[in-house]
Amino acid sequence: MLKFSIVAAAVVAAISLAPIPVVTGPAVAQRFVAPPNDPKPAVSTYSCHNELGYLRRVYENELDRIEDANRVWVTPVCMGEDFGLIRNEGNAGxxxxxxxxxxxxxxxxxxxxxxPDDVVGVRMTGEDTVILYVHPFHH
Structure with a gap:
């Protein structure tokens, strides 16, 4: 029984100390690099104001609970890009x-x-916490 325990311990030690083979070379690199003559270039369908369409309705009395400026997050959207964002896309109108x-x-x-005219979306994240999504219309 003692011999079996010693052999089992030696096998476990040998397996745990064995080096892990690392596969490298052109076959691996080819999986991660796009071919240079790809006929379809990558096109993004992302629009920075997509999430403004998913804001739930916020009521004026919910905004009345906001008394601390530290509980208000101002988050710019579509900065530096011309996405044709208009003021009535969010829920802040x-x-x-x-x-x-x-x-x-x-x-x-x-x-x-x-x-306030720059606010395009409002998201309540707590009873007295809010995120104001803004776009610099006045700049």
Whole structure:
């Protein structure tokens, strides 16, 4: 029994210390590199304002709970790109007046050099926490 235990331990040690073979060469590289004459170039269908269509409705009384500018995240969308973003693509159209009347949201917007008219989307992430999606229409 002792001999069997010693042999089993030696086999386990030999297996765990054995080097792992690494496969390299042209066959592996070929899997990860696109052919140089690929007839179909990669085309992105990503649009930076796609997620604005998936924002749920936010009510004015939900925005009234926001009292701390540190609970307001200002997130720019479509910066530096011409995607034809228009103000009514998100869910902020009817909320801009309420945003303009909120000290906390205005402090957060001014801190990032944006105005209420730049807000295109609003996402509540808690009872007193909000993300304002903005695009620099005024620049």
């Amino acid at each position: 009817a909320l801009r007046a309420r945003i303009a009347g909120s000290d906390a949201m205005m402090r957060a917007l001014r801190g990032k050099d944006f105005r």
